[in-house]
Amino acid sequence: MSILKKPLITEKSTASGEKLGQIGFVVDNEATKPEIKKAIEDMYKVSVTGISTMNYAGKAKSRSTKKGLFYGRKPAFKKAFVTLKEGQTIDFFQNV
Numbered sequence: 152m153s154i155l156k157k158p159l160i161t162e163k164s165t166a167s168g169e170k171l172g173q174i175g176f177v178v179d180n181e182a183t184k185p186e187i188k189k190a191i192e193d194m195y196k197v198s199v200t201g202i203s204t205m206n207y208a209g210k211a212k213s214r215s216t217k218k219g220l221f222y223g224r225k226p227a228f229k230k231a232f233v234t235l236k237e238g239q240t241i242d243f244f245q246n247v
Contacts, residue, residue, distance in 0.1 A: 154182045154190040158243055159230065171234065174241050178231045180206070187231050198236035205230045 159175030167173045178187055184202045191199055209227040213220055235241070 154179050154186055155194065156228075158241075160243065164232075167232070168240075172237065172239075173232045173234050176231050176233065178204075178229050180227060180229050182229065182231075184231075187233070191233055195241050197239045197241060199233050200236055201234035203232045203234075205232075 156177040156179065159177060161175075164173075164175035167175075176187075176191070182190075184204060187202055187204070188199045191197065206229050207227060210225045211222070212225060213222045215221075
């Protein structure tokens with residue numbers, strides 16, 4: 152089981168990364184802050200000074216088709232915004 156699922160590459164997270172030195176990640180729902188900190192420091196070789204986490208509940212969705220209504224649910228997920236030590240960055244696009 153991997154703690155880090157994927158980085159958040161959105162306009163808002165990129166702007167906060169440039170302004171505040173924060174990077175966003177989607178992480179495992181059961182991951183704790185110390186586990187997230189250790190995973191990021193091991194994978195990217197940076198120093199983490201702070202972590203903020205947010206749990207998002209899955210939303211109910213429905214759509215209407217010729218065969219009737221279909222109901223479903225989006226999955227729940229957890230975000231973590233990690234503050235890095237001043238002067239350090241993580242470049243996700245270095246191999247592109």
